[in-house]
Amino acid sequence: xxxxxxxxxxxxxxxxxxxxxxxxxxxxxxxxxxxxxxxxxxxxxxxxxxxxxxxxxxxxxxxxxxxxxxxxxxxxxxxxxxxxxxxxxxxxxxxxxxxxxxxxxxxxxxxxxxxxxxxxxxxxxxxxxxxxxxxxxxxxxxxxxxxxxxxxxxxxxxxxxxxxxxxxxxxxxxxxxxxxxxxxxxxxxxxxxxxxxxxxxxxxxxxxxxxxxxxxxxxxxxxxxxxxxxxxxxxxxxxxxxxxxxxxxxxxxxxxxxxxxxxxxxxxxxxxxxxxxxxxxxxxxxxxxxxxxxxxxxxxxxxxxxxxxxxxxxxxxxxxxxxxxxxxxxxxxxxxxxxxxxxxxxxxxxxxxxxxxxxxxxxxxxxxxxxxxxxxxxxxxxxxxxxxxxxxxxxxxxxxxxxxxxxxxxxxxxxxxxxxxxxxxxxxxxx
Amino acid sequence: xxxxxxxxxxxxxxxxxxxxxxxxxxxxxxxxxxxxxxxxxxxxxxxxxxxxxxxxxxxxxxxxxxxxxxxxxxxxxxxxxxxxxxxxxxxxxxxxxxxxxxxxxxxxxxxxxxxxxxxxxxxxxxxxxxxxxxxxxxxxxxxxxxxxxxxxxxxxxxxxxxxxxxxxxxxxxxxxxxxxxxxxxxxxxxxxxxxxxxxxxxxxxxxxxxxxxxxxxxxxxxxxxxxxxxxxxxxxxxxxxxxxxxxxxxxxxxxxxxxxxxxxxxxxxxxxxxxxxxxxxxxxxxxxxxxxxxxxxxxxxxxxxxxxxxxxxxxxxxxxxxxxxxxxxxxxxxxxxxxxxxxxxxxxxxxxxxxxxxxxxxxxxxxxxxxxxxxxxxxxxxxxxxxxxxxxxxxxxxxxxxxxxxxxxxxxxxxxxxxxxxxxxxxxxxxxxxxxxxxxxxxxxxxxxxxxxxxxxxxxxxxxxxxxxxxxxxxxxxxxxxxxxxxxxxxxxxxxxxxxx
Numbered sequence: 001x002x003x004x005x006x007x008x009x010x011x012x013x014x015x016x017x018x019x020x021x022x023x024x025x026x027x028x029x030x031x032x033x034x035x036x037x038x039x040x041x042x043x044x045x046x047x048x049x050x051x052x053x054x055x056x057x058x059x060x061x062x063x064x065x066x067x068x069x070x071x072x073x074x075x076x077x078x079x080x081x082x083x084x085x086x087x088x089x090x091x092x093x094x095x096x097x098x099x100x101x102x103x104x105x106x107x108x109x110x111x112x113x114x115x116x117x118x119x120x121x122x123x124x125x126x127x128x129x130x131x132x133x134x135x136x137x138x139x140x141x142x143x144x145x146x147x148x149x150x151x152x153x154x155x156x157x158x159x160x161x162x163x164x165x166x167x168x169x170x171x172x173x174x175x176x177x178x179x180x181x182x183x184x185x186x187x188x189x190x191x192x193x194x195x196x197x198x199x200x201x202x203x204x205x206x207x208x209x210x211x212x213x214x215x216x217x218x219x220x221x222x223x224x225x226x227x228x229x230x231x232x233x234x235x236x237x238x239x240x241x242x243x244x245x246x247x248x249x250x251x252x253x254x255x256x257x258x259x260x261x262x263x264x265x266x267x268x269x270x271x272x273x274x275x276x277x278x279x280x281x282x283x284x285x286x287x288x289x290x291x292x293x294x295x296x297x298x299x300x301x302x303x304x305x306x307x308x309x310x311x312x313x314x315x316x317x318x319x320x321x322x323x324x325x326x327x328x329x330x331x332x333x334x335x336x337x338x339x340x341x342x343x344x345x346x347x348x349x350x351x352x353x354x355x356x357x358x359x360x361x362x363x364x365x366x367x368x369x370x371x372x373x374x375x376x377x378x379x380x381x382x383x384x385x386x387x388x389x390x391x392x393x394x395x396x397x398x399x400x401x402x403x404x405x406x407x408x409x410x411x412x413x414x415x416x417x418x419x420x421x422x423x424x425x426x427x428x429x430x431x
Numbered sequence: 432x433x434x435x436x437x438x439x440x441x442x443x444x445x446x447x448x449x450x451x452x453x454x455x456x457x458x459x460x461x462x463x464x465x466x467x468x469x470x471x472x473x474x475x476x477x478x479x480x481x482x483x484x485x486x487x488x489x490x491x492x493x494x495x496x497x498x499x500x501x502x503x504x505x506x507x508x509x510x511x512x513x514x515x516x517x518x519x520x521x522x523x524x525x526x527x528x529x530x531x532x533x534x535x536x537x538x539x540x541x542x543x544x545x546x547x548x549x550x551x552x553x554x555x556x557x558x559x560x561x562x563x564x565x566x567x568x569x570x571x572x573x574x575x576x577x578x579x580x581x582x583x584x585x586x587x588x589x590x591x592x593x594x595x596x597x598x599x600x601x602x603x604x605x606x607x608x609x610x611x612x613x614x615x616x617x618x619x620x621x622x623x624x625x626x627x628x629x630x631x632x633x634x635x636x637x638x639x640x641x642x643x644x645x646x647x648x649x650x651x652x653x654x655x656x657x658x659x660x661x662x663x664x665x666x667x668x669x670x671x672x673x674x675x676x677x678x679x680x681x682x683x684x685x686x687x688x689x690x691x692x693x694x695x696x697x698x699x700x701x702x703x704x705x706x707x708x709x710x711x712x713x714x715x716x717x718x719x720x721x722x723x724x725x726x727x728x729x730x731x732x733x734x735x736x737x738x739x740x741x742x743x744x745x746x747x748x749x750x751x752x753x754x755x756x757x758x759x760x761x762x763x764x765x766x767x768x769x770x771x772x773x774x775x776x777x778x779x780x781x782x783x784x785x786x787x788x789x790x791x792x793x794x795x796x797x798x799x800x801x802x803x804x805x806x807x808x809x810x811x812x813x814x815x816x817x818x819x820x821x822x823x824x825x826x827x828x829x830x831x832x833x834x835x836x837x838x839x840x841x842x843x844x845x846x847x848x849x850x851x852x853x854x855x856x857x858x859x860x861x862x863x864x865x866x867x868x869x870x871x872x873x874x875x876x877x878x879x880x881x882x883x884x885x886x887x888x889x890x891x892x893x894x895x896x897x898x899x900x901x902x903x904x905x906x907x908x909x910x911x912x913x914x915x916x917x918x919x920x921x922x923x924x925x926x927x928x929x930x931x932x
Contacts, residue, residue, distance in 0.1 A: 291541050292534045299520050299531050306518035310532035310583075311503045422521070 028099065034108060035096025041115050042088035045081055049122040052393075053077035057124035059131040067259040077125040084118040116379070123392055134386050136265050142371075142378025143277045143339070144169060144349070147332030148356020149363060149370035150280055151196070154325030156365060157288060158318045159301040160207050161425040163218025165329050166353025167225035168196040172333020174229040177344040178237075180246030180337065188246055189273075189334050196330020197323050199225065204322040208315050211427035222353075230346045237344060248342040249273060273331070273339040277371075280328060285367040297321050301421035304428040314428045329353070364418040432493050432509055432590045432622055433458045434479075439488035441474050448474040450646045452488070456591065456639075461613060461623040463633035463654070466643035467666050467863040468833040472626050475643070476593055480512045481505035492591070511589025513580045515596040521569035525562055526551045529583050554582050559615050574605030581612065591622045598632055599861050602722045603889065603927075610636055628666070628863055630659040631892075644668055663864045671864060673896075677875045679916075680899035682711035686851050686883035687733065692742035694728050702728040704907040705742070712851065715874065715884040717898030717915075719891060719923050725907035726887045727769060730856045733885070734766045735759045747851065760789065763850035767841055769857040769887070771834070775841040778830030782820065783811040785829040786844050818843035819869060835866025842870055846877060853877055856887040871897060891920050891927075905929045 057077045061070040091111050094100070100107045120129060148165045155162035172192035180188025199221055206212040237244040249271040258268040267278075288294035299307040300317040308314050336348050355377050362376075363369025388396040434456040441449040449471045456462040466472050477483045479490065481499035490497045492508055499505045505512075519528050526547045535546040551564040560578045568576060577597065584592060594613075598606045613623060613636055627633055633640055633654070640652040642665040650665045663671035687710040694703040703725050710716045720726055731737040733744060735756040744752045751759055760766075768774035776785045787796055787807055795806045808825065815823040820832070820839045829837060838859070845853065855874060859867040874897055878884050888894050894901055901918060903911040903926040911926040 291539070292536050293540055295527060295531060295534060295542060299523065299527075302520040302522055303518070306520055306528075307531065309502060309512075309514070309518045311506070312532050419522075 031095055031099035031104065034104070035092050035094075035099075038088055038092030038095060038108075038111050041111070042085050042092055045085040045088065045115070045118045045122075049118060050078055050081045050085070053081060053122055053125035055126045057121045057126075058128045059120070059124060060128055061132050061262060063130075063132060063265065066261070066265065068261050070261050072128065073131075075121065077121055080121050081118055084114055084121070087114055088118075116383070119383070123387055123390055127390065129386070129390065132262060132265060134382050135262065136269075137382035137385065138375060138379045139266050140270060140274060140340075140378070141381045142374040143274050144332045144335040144352050145356045145359050145377050146281060146371045146374035147277050147328055147335070148353045149359040149374055150277075150284055150367055151325045151329035151332065152357050152360040153288075153363075153365055153367055153370060154284065154328060155200075155203075155322050156360070156424050157301045157421055158297045158321035159304060159421055159423040159426060159428070160203070160318055160322050161214040161218065162200075162203060162322070162325060162329075163215055163357070164199065164203055164221030164225075164353075165218075165356050166349060166351065167218075167221040167223075168199050168326055168329030169333040169336070169349045169353045169356075170222075170229055170347070171195045171199055171225045172330035173336040173348060174225075174232070174333075174344050175330075176334040177246045177337040177342070178243050180342075181243050185247045185249055185338050188338050189249075189331070192334035192338070193327045193331045196333065197327040200323045200326020200329070203326065204319045207322070207427065208318045211429065214425050214427075226347060229344070233344060233346050244343045246338055246342045248340065249338055271339050273335045276331060280331075281367045281371045284328075288367070293320075298421070300428075301423055304423050304426075308428070308430065314430075318428075332356075361418060361420075365420060434510075434591050434622055434624070435491040435494075436475070436479070437489050437491065439475065439478055439485050439490070441471075441478055441483060441485050448646050449478065449485070452643070452646070452648055454641045454648060456622050456624050458622050459617055459620045460638035461617055461625055461636050463625045463627060463637035463640045464643065465627055465630065465633050465640060465662060465666060467628065467865060468835060470643040470666070471646040472643055473595070474646075476512065476595060476624075476626060479505065479510060479593065481510075506587050506589070509588060509590040511584025511587060511592050513577070513584060513592065513594045513597060515599060517576055517580050519568050519576060519579060522567065524565050524567055525571075525579050525582075526564040528568060528579055529564075529586055533587060550586060551582060554585050558582075558585065558612070558619065560612065572605070573600050574602070574608055577601070577605075577609065578612070581616075590620070591624070592616065593624045593626070595626045596628075596861075597625070598627065598629060603891075604721065606632070630662045630864070633662065634659065642666055666863075667865050671868060673864075673868075675871045675875060675896045677897075678879075680714040680878060682714040682899070683881065685709050685711050686747060687885065688743075688745040689733070690743040690745070692729075692732055692744060693740045694732055694737060695740045701907050703732060703739070706732075706904075706907075706909055708902055708909060708912075710852065710883040710885050712883050713878060713881045714899045715878050715886060715897050717894040717901045718885065718887040718904055719894045719901055719927055720889065720904035721927050722889050724904045726856070726889075726904055728907075729904065730766070730769070730854055730885075730887055733759075733854060734764060763848075763852060765845040765848055765850050765853045767838075767845050767853075767855040767858055769860070771837055771841055772830075776829040776837060778828065780829055781826050782815065782829055782832070782840060783807060783825035785840060786811045786814050786825070789844060789848070814843040814847055815840070818846075818873070833863070835862035838862050838870065839866060842873060846873060850882070852883045852885070854885045854887075857889065858886065859888075859890070859893060891923060894923070895920060903927055 055077060056074045057080065059073040061073055088111060091107060095104070095107065123129065148169060151165050151168065152162050172195050175195040176188040176192030179191035203217050203221060206217045207214045251269050251271055254268040258264045260268070288298065296307065296312050296317055299312065300314050304314045333349070337344050359370045359373035359377060362373035363371070384396055384399045387399050436452060436454050439449050439452040452471070452475055454462070464472055474483065478485045481502045481504050490499070497508055499508070529551050530547045535543040535550065537543050548564040554560065555562050560582055562575055562578050562582070568579065597609060601609060617623060625633070625637060634657065637654045640654055640657065640662065641648060642650045642652065642662065644666060652662060652665070659673055660671060663673060689706055689708050691705045691707055692703055693701060693705055696702050706729060708716070718726055718729065728737060732739050735754060739752060742752070743750060746759070746762060746764065751762065772778060777788070790796055791802060796803055796810070811825040815825060818839050820836050820843060829840065832840060858870055858874065874884060874886070886894070886897055895915065898915045901913050901915055901923060902909050903923055905927065906929065913923070
């Protein structure tokens with residue numbers, strides 16, 4: 001009703017589909033709001049952080065066993081904060097009065113990055129802050145989130161909503177540790193992957209064949225896995241601790257690449273599960289957007305009827321996509337046990353599956369976007385971890401909240417509305 | 432290729448949808464298959480496209496017997512369906528839509544996008560179907576989307592093309608272009624089946640016409656000699672008069688008056704540009720114009736659904752420019768909206784509830800906040816009877832009604848209120864001849880009772896059949912005003928195209 005079509009510019013995009021670009025009132029309002037948010041952040045840095053610091057902030061850029069040692073970076077705390085605050089104020093004011101239009105999202109990303117740096121300068125004032133270990137932890141911690149998001153993307157691109165990622169992570173973590181304890185890490189990893197696949201098969205059968213509401217199935221999977229693993233932990237793992245003692249995958253350093261300062265330890269000196277995540281993000285992106293399988297999967301997620309009328313089997317496409325998605329989720333579960341501590345604790349995934357869903361939406365159902373979103377969440381987790389170790393005068397629970405608050409602001413007010421696959425969550429009934 | 436159907440019979444529980452249907456579509460010709468909604472056209476086409484299996488009869492292509500187990504068989508046999516509701520993925524590019532299911536690939540199932548674009552280009556050049564292979568479907572106008580559908584079936588090697596109500600969603604200009612495409616396909620030897628209930632279109636493009644009624648073939652007609660009246664009578668089974676009987680109107684006092692009404696979109700561009708008009712009691716004013724020239728916005732400005740930027744809307748001498756939708760409704764403006772499914776009714780509600788949508792909160796239908804079921808049922812039964820809504824089952828959902836009957840239900844709701852002004856936007860879009868005739872009669876009856884009527888229609892025939900006075904909208908402005916008796920469709924058509932002096 002409100003999408004009144006103006007007749008005049010029609011000819012211009014008749015064949016090419018190009019739209020005219022003009023600033024709408026809504027965009028102007030958004031630019032104003034985000035400008036104000038940036039100005040407030042600038043004020044926060046200037047008025048709260050600056051008076052609290054003294055001396056220099058030191059950032060460690062290398063760990064002792066790195067091949068190439070970089071000197072720690074020492075910056076004057078107050079001076080840096082003044083500069084960062086000024087940058088935020090400049091970006092905020094520009095956004096408020098003029099707006100960055102097409103570049104808004106990038107500029108906002110940079111702004112939040114600047115704010116994060118300010119936060120670290122403040123925290124590191126007068127002490128040494130190991131930046132490198134935090135960056136390494138960021139990549140590692142973003143792994144289960146990125147994989148969870150990828151699991152969701154695979155399912156939802158085919159039109160099946162997967163709320164059960166959390167359950168798939170938890171199930172994978174559990175069987176991973178048990179099979180890992182019995183038969184070694186690789187078998188554990190395989191078992192975790194298969195567990196996710198089996199849970200996804202349940203989702204697929206109920207969603208595709210019996211057309212049960214997909215939200216409900218997902219919730220049921222989460223509750224079922226949580227209950228089952230908690231029960232088995234209390235009844236079995238506690239009595240037989242040898243079943244809850246799996247080998248941990250050690251970080252594997254890739255020759256040469258692993259020696260590059262900063263980048264090396266972040267990306268080329270990680271566990272096999274992190275490498276698996278890189279490989280899956282890249283390969284699923286390629287598969288989804290460049291292959292026949294991807295075209296058909298996306299078509300089924302957007303307009304199953306059209307796909308069906310062209311001889312594409314909607315059920316087959318959905319079964320495959322959901323099962324692949326589940327396997328990715330189960331693989332991600334192994335990160336919690338085989339990839340870090342080697343033992344299972346009740347509900348140890350702690351909502352990472354749901355954060356993965358948020359990363360999926362934030363990344364607009366695109367694997368690479370979801371990975372970048374996962375990095376933000378991973379960064380926030382490791383920052384919080386770091387702050388808990390340093391002597392910071394704010395409770396770490398509040399710090400843990402901040403990134404999510406930022407996310408809400410970003411998702412709700414700034415990023416253009418992202419669009420899920422059109423047939424997402426809708427059962428398909430052949431006529 | 433020549434297509435023959437012999438004695439096709441298809442039964443559904445309790446219904447004989449196709450009864451011994453035989454027809455022939457000759458190679459390189461256009462066969463128009465016409466019939467009312469429910470005449471069995473869709474069932475027949477579903478049999479032809481392999482979705483249903485016939486209980487009896489046979490399908491012959493070039494004299495060879497065919498068996499279709501699923502749509503894939505029909506496609507292989509060279510039959511291509513262009514559905515009324517396009518089967519396209521809106522967020523995909525043109526070439527992605529076209530190749531879906533028959534993707535050219537390199538090793539390992541990797542799409543060969545260069546080959547895909549080349550295939551689309553080749554067909555679009557060979558048949559004169561200009562379209563950019565990389566354009567996104569949702570950015571394209573409906574007429575171009577239809578071309579993509581046609582390219583899709585041609586790519587799959589279709590020699591027999593079946594178009595289901597192809598013009599229902601097109602603007603008049605796009606309809607012209609579509610007829611050009613049909614002529615081109617025909618010239619290249621394609622056999623075309625054109626399902627429609629628009630008689631003039633059937634007469635304009637067809638080489639043969641076959642008429643279905645109640646699941647049977649009731650006749651064939653030669654488009655060179657038949658008249659729309661002949662076809663309408665065959666379709667409906669009784670004499671149909673396509674001209675509306677009416678005396679000249681006798682305009683009385685002014686009921687609705689718009690002065691310099693302007694409305695702008697989000698970008699600040701004018702949707703309505705200083706529109707002034709008036710409608711008097713006892714006259715029908717018709718707004719002619721090609722879709723998208725401000726008619727929708729005009730109606731929404733009068734009914735209050737969209738706010739106006741400047742100007743004045745007066746009703747019965749009172750300024751209602753800022754009044755709410757409910758207030759305007761209560762003052763006495765009835766509105767038959769242009770999109771019956773999205774705005775006219777709630778498809779999942781019962782007929783009874785749909786009939787009460789505008790008055791459920793008033794006595795006697797509501798008392799102390801509780802609905803009075805007995806009154807509602809009684810009133811609803813009266814309305815379906817009085818307005819000939821079939822089937823007259825008030826507990827069925829609105830969505831279960833055919834287009835024509837759903838429209839009659841909406842007309843029943845709006846016309847049953849005794850109010851001074853009735854606005855009908857596209858009152859007969861996409862509905863059957865019998866319902867059109869009926870609704871036109873009701874509109875004239877309402878005028879004869881001394882009501883002011885405003886009709887918005889993109890069908891010039893309808894404008895001329897009903898109006899006492901005709902206004903033409905172009906680019907958000909009223910560009911012409913004529914008394915119906917003083918003008919011709921040609922003159923109005925020129926104004927509609929923005930070419931009038």
